[in-house]
Amino acid sequence: MTSSRGVTPIMAIFPPRFLVRPLWVGVLLLALAGCASMAPAERPVTDATEVWNAPLSDAETSLPPDPLWWQRFGSPELDRLIARAFEQSPDLAATAERVIQAEQQVRIAGSTLFPSLNVSGSSGARINQGDGSSRRSESTSLSLGANYEIDLWGNLAAGRDGAEASLLANRYDYDAARLSLASAVATSWFRLLTLEERLRVAEENLRIAERTEQIVDARFRNGAASRDELLRQQTTVLNQRASLAPLQLQFRQTRAALAVLTGASPLGFEAQTDSEALLTVNIPGIEAGLPADLLIRRPDLARQEARLQAADANVEQARTAFLPTLSLTGNVGAGTTSLFSLANPAETAGWTVALAQTLFDGGRREAQQTISQSQRLELVEQYRAAILVALQETDDALDRVQVSAGQEALQQTINGQAARTLELTELRYREGSEQLLTLLDAQRTLFQTRDQLVQLRLDRLLAAVDLYKALGGGWQPEEQALN
Template sequence: MYLFSKKIALASCMILLSACSAAPSEKPLINYANAYSVTLNTTAAIQIDSDWWQAFASPTLNELIQLAQQQSPDLLISAERVRQAELQMRIANATLFPSLTATASSGESRTKADGQGSERGESTRASIGVNYEVDLWGGLAANRSAVKAGFDATRYDQDAAALSIQAAIASGWFQWLALQERIVTAQKNIVIAERVQRIVDARFRNGAATAADVAQQKNNLLTQRAALLPLELQARQTQSALAILLGKTPQEFVLIAENLLAVAVPQITPGTPAELIARRPDLAAREADLAAADADIHAARAALLPGISFSASASKSASELFALNPATQASGWTLSLAQTIFNGGRLVNQRRLSEARRAELVLQYHKAILVALQEVDNALVSTDISARQEVSQQEIVTNAARSLRLSEARYREGTDDLLSLLEAQRSLFQAQDSLVQQRLSRLNAAVELYKSLGGGWNL
């Protein structure tokens, strides 16, 4: 009989230990390639620095991002979230210490029976109590681990938000510069269209042009003027968006243009796909969420097991107001064990809910890694294609400039008319406008590559 009881006790201990032990954390299985699908020319490539925007050699961009780090509303909001998570962690860490309570009271009472005199009573009491919950199964420690992992996830999310804001400022600044260049080009085209209009009008008055020619050129002039308005609108909207990112009112925010083509386009070393998981703060945040879910499962399993708490108290009491001497002293301690017998399956379902939540987070983490790899690949493709397109567009600009020089020479020699010269000028301006757009595409691709690679962040 004794041996049988011993076996039952040993089996019970094994069940309890298995119930409170945490399951190993599931991690997504990713088959990382040795390299990305696009290989860039890395002869002049640079490593990504945490101040990656300085590689564009734009003084105004450096000032804008420095200003955003000080007063961007989005960054300030994320900083407050980190503060809240830190306070939650401090609250959870309070379970490491016992709770101490103190009470004091003094008063009197009067009782009177029917037909009898009143009786008066006085009392004064002071007591102190200590209570401590023994973390026998690690449930409280698991709660602290979950909150700590949540704090880490919030910090990483803050870093990811900062990177997104920096990238948005860089893209917005380059967009505004490109719009300024395109506005200048559109204005030049309007000047050319006005000159052509005057020539056509003069030829019409001399009988060398028809009314259809006049109407066609008038329509061309109106089209050129109409094309300028959306560019001015986009420039204003882009400037206002930058103002909001920087915590400025759109009315007080003023930008001074730089030469977009003078902005450097850095060559970036992308590294390998397997390195990406430790270089992106958003992936680190999702991994921290997964760690918090593992701790929640451990805490939910520990809640199924008996709870042990220790309490002690000491008190003094006297039958006089505001006096504890002479007094009656009392002290004691209690060690209690509590086990939930029935609660409708709440604790069991809570454990199952925690396990289902972890399974979801594993899938989300898996998807986040795949999306991150896709973003890097897309950024590399865009970087490669936009660079080649800019080279082609530069050749177009060179040929358009050569055509303009030839048209000017023929016009001076009297072998070509002014309309041909003006058309050559307009072709050059349009080619230059396309070159600005291609440079903007290259800059945006570089910004996106920096962002998708983590912007110099590391775990």
């Protein structure tokens, strides 16, 4: 007879009077050894008095993130794309399946706290031949058995707690995946709008260059300009045309990447963009709160905390593995000497209490305990590193929000001055009071400032998206505490 763990009970092998005292002394010593474990490592915390290095925006125009943070950009197409990504993204669907698997693991772990029941039955015939005679025997039996391991030391409960912590970690992982997916869709959408706007600006620059080419050509035919001047302007026109192809390629590639994020085929995918859509996107003010708030704002940090709680349960299981197990077994049955019949059966019933203790395993349990403790310490350090990275990401995003806003405002002024300079230079060139090189320089300056203005607008949008992501996107932890 063996226990539920496959260890032969000592009392069933040796007479009790020889082993009672040394057995319980050995069990007591092993129990004390199993209870002796290293002191738990301290969980990392943040200083509640810390503040961000980056300057904060005006609190009167800033709002804390909410779960639908992308709607504050005021882009209906972005809302549609993110909703589609949540519904159709294969990566997000795979993450959801891992949550389902973790839920079933909780059921499996919880089932060990209850008795197990099993029923078995058999019926058959046997023929024995020998010495010229033949003998036939028949039998039918039916039995019901129950087995229950008493959780003396909390080993089974620790396994259930570890499974529940792993379930929470998977749920938080799903929340983090949703946040990352929404951020990726928003980033790709704004990049697509930026490339469309850059194409529009490049085409406008091309029209300006072609218009200037007509002016130079007219002056050349009238003898007021040299052929060298005409060739230079023609070169400028060709360069502007050549600049369109790389932007068009980037636009198609970004659109394909956006399609994949939303779970759609990149073949034939279209997004509803319009002219100057980038400039109509609202850039919201975002309230960052305090650094200490990140611990309850970010699902990835909550995931690390849940994994650490699962590691605590694993350490507890490794500790209780040194202790003896106690199981109860009972069975009832009935049997007859008939085939497929239980008429007039012989009934049996019995029960067993089994106490088992592994005396020697070559150091396996001790090594497992050391591994569990080391894995817990590893998770503590990973949790601490995740907090530091979260603080850095948020502070960097805050800094970028402020810097990019100032740069865009300055670039707006530069762009206005460059447009006015080109207008005046072109007028003087028409009148013959300005050199072509001056006109070309004014053109080049305007083309560059326009393109930089569009890219600075993108920087502001991406900084806002990154800040929403760094702050957890308005995520709130489940109101479910682990035991």
